[in-house]
Amino acid sequence: MSLNVSFNPRLLKRYLPILDWGSKYNRQAFANDGIAAIIVTIMLIPQSLAYALLAGLPPEAGLYASIVPIMLYTVFGTSRALAVGPVAVVSLMTAAAVGQVADQGTAGYATAALTLAFLSGAMLMALGLFRLGFLANFLSHPVIAGFITASGILIAASQLKHILGIDAGGHTLVHLIESLWVHLGQINWITLVIGVSATAFLFWVRKGLKPLLKKAGLGPRLADVVTKAGPVAAVVVTTLVTGVFHLDGQGVKIVGAVPQSLPPFTWPVSSLALMQQLFVPALLISIIGFVESISVAQTLAAKKRQRVNPDQELIGLGAANIGAAFTGGFPVTGGFSRSVVNFDAGAETPAAGAFTALGLGIAALFLTPLIYFLPKATLAATIIVAVLSLVDFKILKTTWDYSKADFTAVLATIILTLLSGVEVGVSAGVILSIALHLYKTSKPHIAEVGLVPGTQHFRNVLRHEVRTTPELVTIRVDESLYFANARFLEDYILDRVAEDQAIKHVVLMCPAVNEIDTSALEALEEINRRLADNGILLHLSEVKGPVMDRLQKSHFLHDLSGQVFLHQFAAMKALGDVTDEGHTTPPENPPTSPEEAA
């Protein structure tokens, strides 16, 4: 029995990029990928345990979330260096979302995390298949920067309980601080010593060790890689100390028994009600995860003059999350620090990811007994040190100087994320930046323009020395004309002509008008009618091709009292009293200097 399937190899390569790079795979690439994988694996073991803790899940979930997802991304992803797995912000968002529907430590909590990963994966994949990746563009850069900063603070605050050895909780800064304050009497001093030492050590590794290593003659790359292995050292030392002195008997919370197993098969779909509850959080996680991942992927690709395909990236991340959902994980995405390590360590193809998965699989099978005595405080320290590097308030200064609207959006995002949690914060940032953009376009900049002497160019009469004619007023609207500003334009023009009896012609100069929608068309018809009632002709100039195509489908050009000019200079020549006042003199007898004529 033969199945006759016709298929398009190009299409197959688009959806399975592995076919593209896999066919050219060679020994050199294998060696490079292998070395990168070993380094990334060493770095990922403590990191994945820590992010599981942050997400409120047992440590093994972090390992599981790093194995199958990485392999699936290898097949479907387009970035050569992206390392997929649990990341700080997404883990925090997972904790916030799942914490709303289940209590931490219950079976329902783990299932909800799987459901969240499944929903997020399905959404990412759908966005990719329908090529809706552009939706992520509605998250403005400043909003992302503010959100990441605020999330970093929230994450660090959420880990303080592990450093202090107390029970506390909460998903907003106020709740976290309140909860820490209430339980402050329960501080476990040994835990505190371990936690603070680990944190101090890791900060030193990050800030102090690297210059030291460089001085010692290590290359900057190698110094970087050694630095990144700092958390492993902290894990080894604190685990040994805790194990040797049996500090768990003194109240130091440890990771404890972790099953020795490859990722288990898990079923992520439970109740429809749960899926409905997690729908919005999953969407936010998908978008934030995608934005984080695509920025990393594009930054790294640019360094090697490669390109990533955003829609295929969505499919890759979708597959990774669905993989996480079926293998005991939780939502994942492309992480910044691990991808940079992967890139710096020389990873050439996504195969490096597959080898990393292999390494983590071995760790899950054989190494878990070794971390029985690992203090949770150590993991919390690695998280705190990692996320504090995300905290950067510079964006507030930058946007304050450059754009008050962007500043407002960032400030709102930061404050709301801290005070009301990640979901409210990022949603408010998106809505506010869209609202501010719409507000600005609803009250567009309108300039009255005149001829710049010696050119055929027209500029704002208030900013440039230009020539004008009393009976001809040229109005340049610096915005597309659409429903939100149609009435504004109508009011502006009618007010302008009401105060000036000399006007015989109004030219609407349209180089900045990229669209005229139905509402604006009605406004223009009204303006045309009202000006005609006053004996004033309305003209258009510099109407763009696509806008003109559209206008030709309407009655407007037929009803227009004046003409449409290809460019403003032609309008001035036809309508202005030019010969008397000599406006066209400069272009005809240009007073050009030699340089200008060159």
Add this chain to the structure above:
Amino acid sequence: MSLNVSFNPRLLKRYLPILDWGSKYNRQAFANDGIAAIIVTIMLIPQSLAYALLAGLPPEAGLYASIVPIMLYTVFGTSRALAVGPVAVVSLMTAAAVGQVADQGTAGYATAALTLAFLSGAMLMALGLFRLGFLANFLSHPVIAGFITASGILIAASQLKHILGIDAGGHTLVHLIESLWVHLGQINWITLVIGVSATAFLFWVRKGLKPLLKKAGLGPRLADVVTKAGPVAAVVVTTLVTGVFHLDGQGVKIVGAVPQSLPPFTWPVSSLALMQQLFVPALLISIIGFVESISVAQTLAAKKRQRVNPDQELIGLGAANIGAAFTGGFPVTGGFSRSVVNFDAGAETPAAGAFTALGLGIAALFLTPLIYFLPKATLAATIIVAVLSLVDFKILKTTWDYSKADFTAVLATIILTLLSGVEVGVSAGVILSIALHLYKTSKPHIAEVGLVPGTQHFRNVLRHEVRTTPELVTIRVDESLYFANARFLEDYILDRVAEDQAIKHVVLMCPAVNEIDTSALEALEEINRRLADNGILLHLSEVKGPVMDRLQKSHFLHDLSGQVFLHQFAAMKALGDVTDEGHTTPPENPPTSPEEAA
């Protein structure tokens, strides 16, 4: 005791327009306003009873809603001809909103209607005081047109039960039809005869009587006014017939006993929970009511070269609604048909409204016993005939021809209003039109331009015969650069230079760039860096004043590899190989014909 209050008379006149027109009031204006008031009063009596029925309230509520609100609008409003009171669409929205929180006929229902009017009044007043009237502009013309059409259909369908004499209900077309179908067996045939006759009579009055009257020698205005009195004739005849034959004993539903009273004092604020439930409906009613009212007011003002002040109109309508809330009414706004009648009948000042209120007050005190036998079917007939004139599907054809985006928004508004009710319909229309606008701006039109020979003007190479130079590519982005399209621009430019090795200069021509936000600035910095890596210089030309001001606050101009040119022709002269190829020849030795030189 003297109180020393310093006040600004201009400010007082802004908030109390009555001080302006009141000081110039004379006998002629009084006579004109009086005549208009008599005509409008006669028209308003059946109309206000009918709209109370539509809102699910007792008939007297319609009279009450027309008395104090009209007087308050007289004091605070700026339109000379606007007649405020219950209108069809707002009454329908009231029925839909109040129907969700209380059962028709209960005391809670009437209270909820008062609360709704109070909330709506407070919102309108707040919008006016904070000058937020521009928010109404986000309701695009096509969405309004679609919404009014769909509402007209819903209203007509909701009145069929009165024509058929059966009990039915529902706030969506499907529910209405279903409910009518279920109760079809209960048809009261006498009611049906009255209802159908009244409807047919009123249609004839509207379509057939006016030409007849004109033929008989009446002036077109008088013919119009007589036509508008048609409902009064229908009311008188059907009331007489019903009373004489005691048809109410045969199951014909009548208006019955209506209290003889001036508007009572009512307290609109009951529970906080109720106010929360009615918050969104009140907001929608406020916006729809304001949009309807301001369009009527502006249309009528334009005919007499007057202007209305939108923010003061909000205050006027807010006061009217608060007045309705405290005097047994329900939400009101400026109505189209009554305002046109008022205008055509010669109303000169808002005093005409006050006189109308006086007339309705007299009616409420003395005439209500006369309408005891008025069949509800007659009121339903006046509603149906009035609203069917609102139904106009032409907007679908217009937008289909002109703009598919607008068409989509209209179609969605119509379908969702019919199938899911007024609130969902209008909200979806607003959200969809904003989303489609954002979508369009997120994928802007980008043109590569060249010099139009014989001018200094640059146009699209694909649309015009223009001159270009291989090493210089000029890209004109037809959109403001902001977060939603920043990445799109980056991809476009980098793809464009990747495919063409000859390029040495990229000029970004910015006449259509009305804003560059922080996200776009970062994208430009990235483009500048990446082009520089490839040995290509990035230049800007025709950057607008406000955009340039902003850029000067950033590092970008300092980092920019190329220059900023005031106009594109200067960029071409400086960068293009112009002397060799003779691009600048035309402007220097213009081949102008005599007309062109004129």
